[in-house]
Amino acid sequence: MKIIILTYLTVLSILPAAPLNVVVTLPDLADITRQVGGEQVAVFCIASGREDPHNVPLKPSAITRLAQADLFIQLGLELEHAYAPALVKESRNRKIQQDGPGFLDLSGGVKPLQVPTSVDRKGGDVHPNGNPHYNTDPVYGQMMARGIAAKLGQLRPESASVFKANADKVVALLQGRMAGWQAKLAGKNIKFVSYHADLPYFAARFGLTQVGTIQPKPGIEPGPREIEALAAAMQQHGVKLIVKESFYSERIPNQLAKMTGAKVVNIPILVNGTPAAKDYVSLIDTLVNAFAP
Ligand SMILES: [Zn+2]
Numbered sequence: 001m002k003i004i005i006l007t008y009l010t011v012l013s014i015l016p017a018a019p020l021n022v023v024v025t026l027p028d029l030a031d032i033t034r035q036v037g038g039e040q041v042a043v044f045c046i047a048s049g050r051e052d053p054h055n056v057p058l059k060p061s062a063i064t065r066l067a068q069a070d071l072f073i074q075l076g077l078e079l080e081h082a083y084a085p086a087l088v089k090e091s092r093n094r095k096i097q098q099d100g101p102g103f104l105d106l107s108g109g110v111k112p113l114q115v116p117t118s119v120d121r122k123g124g125d126v127h128p129n130g131n132p133h134y135n136t137d138p139v140y141g142q143m144m145a146r147g148i149a150a151k152l153g154q155l156r157p158e159s160a161s162v163f164k165a166n167a168d169k170v171v172a173l174l175q176g177r178m179a180g181w182q183a184k185l186a187g188k189n190i191k192f193v194s195y196h197a198d199l200p201y202f203a204a205r206f207g208l209t210q211v212g213t214i215q216p217k218p219g220i221e222p223g224p225r226e227i228e229a230l231a232a233a234m235q236q237h238g239v240k241l242i243v244k245e246s247f248y249s250e251r252i253p254n255q256l257a258k259m260t261g262a263k264v265v266n267i268p269i270l271v272n273g274t275p276a277a278k279d280y281v282s283l284i285d286t287l288v289n290a291f292a293p
Contacts, residue, residue, distance in 0.1 A: 049272030076107030077132030
């Protein structure tokens with residue numbers, strides 16, 4: 001009997017530990033977490049990447065996965081405000097509540113852009129703490145990889161060096177692609193309009209000029225006068241490009257294109273937003289190509 005127990009314990013000690021259960025809000029976080037965690041993580045992602053990231057439909061399966069999660073990861077700055085806090089609370093999992101060891105908000109190191117001077121949620125402003133779409137800046141992508149590695153290392157200290165080495169690979173890959181992305185976009189004097197204010201970090205990183213958004217405020221649809229005013233501004237500044245995030249209707253972008261002669265390009269703002277954006281690096285590739293085909 002003793003021998004059997006000892007053998008059993010020996011086998012247990014050489015088996016790899018069960019993967020950490022990680023629930024993330026967005027596919028960008030899922031991709032980076034899988035790259036950093038490797039076989040030591042089992043990742044469940046709440047959003048598909050194809051829907052509006054501010055309003056992700058609730059899946060009952062998310063609650064079950066959150067209840068069993070060792071770690072919950074969100075982009076933060078209230079991007080997931082409409083669904084994530086309620087889901088995390090509903091899971092009743094102590095570990096992943098905001099003050100728990102398994103809660104990670106990656107926005108801590110972000111310098112928020114477009115912080116409103118006054119906020120009226122009733123007015124529909126969905127960016128009350130500043131713009132949350134920093135995932136479109138690949139330098140913040142590096143920060144995300146390092147943040148995820150540090151948290152995984154806290155949860156599983158014996159593998160901290162493996163997670164750090166994996167994050168270093170993600171960082172090296174993104175750094176390696178940066179010069180090529182910069183070269184395609186730099187000095188081209190690219191001016192654009194997007195539907196929603198989801199590209200300020202991308203535009204700042206690559207020196208693009210955003211002349212306006214179709215939504216007069218984040219989350220607010222425009223009226224006819226606002227469309228007229230935007231068309232006038234586009235003509236005044238010589239804007240030739242309207243980027244339309246894949247989950248918005250093309251009606252107003254097409255109307256603006258007719259009014260101004262600009263062209264409409266469909267873009268992802270998350271991994272899986274379009275078929276070409278199949279992982280984080282190809283998301284950035286796809287965005288760069290939308291501005292510099
Ligand atoms: Zn937004």
